[in-house]
Amino acid sequence: NAGVMQNPRHLVRRRGQEARLRCSPMKGHSHVYWYRQLPEEGLKFMVYLQKENIIDESGMPKERFSAEFPKEGPSILRIQQVVRGDSAAYFCASSPLTGGLTEAFFGQGTRLTVV
């Protein structure tokens, strides 16, 4: 049973480009959470999704950021027109139930660098 898979592991984008981050949850997990980690900071919650539904996006910036978790395929975090401040590690976690992070496993993260 593979763990939570995130790709790419490292992503470099120029200012103004789009970044697409993918997260495949563990088999049998239908709950996905996205977090952002700035250098030397803790995680900050962005969005919580179930299959085809956004449950809570209260941590997501209002502009340029969007997330989806389609019926088939991975969850996608999309950042349009990236700026230098978007440089961070983006982690997703998946859980089988609504137990939140206490029952979740994190992926290895995507390190986004905006140049």
Add this chain to the structure above:
Amino acid sequence: GQQVMQIPQYQHVQEGEDFTTYCNSSTTLSNIQWYKQRPGGHPVFLIQLVKSGEVKKQKRLTFQFGEAKKNSSLHITATQTTDVGTYFCAGERDSGGSNYKLTFGKGTLLTVNP
């Protein structure tokens, strides 16, 4: 808004020494969680504390939740090189809450000299 402060920011110890990191919240918490993140790695859930004054142990790790549910500590006895990493606390304010909308501290980076 809610703030979670963690001290120290960095701690370097000799292998075999003890280590403690402290976490303080500006507001009363319903629960607190602790995570470990190895350098370049991803967070790994360690434990959740819910009750006032609660103490939990995992081998050489001892976790405490303060009586007022505003502070917590993680103590490692006789550190080993495998303990290297950043230890984060994360608090949740709302009782019966989500367990995912947590406020994370900035973490304590522990390095161990063999």
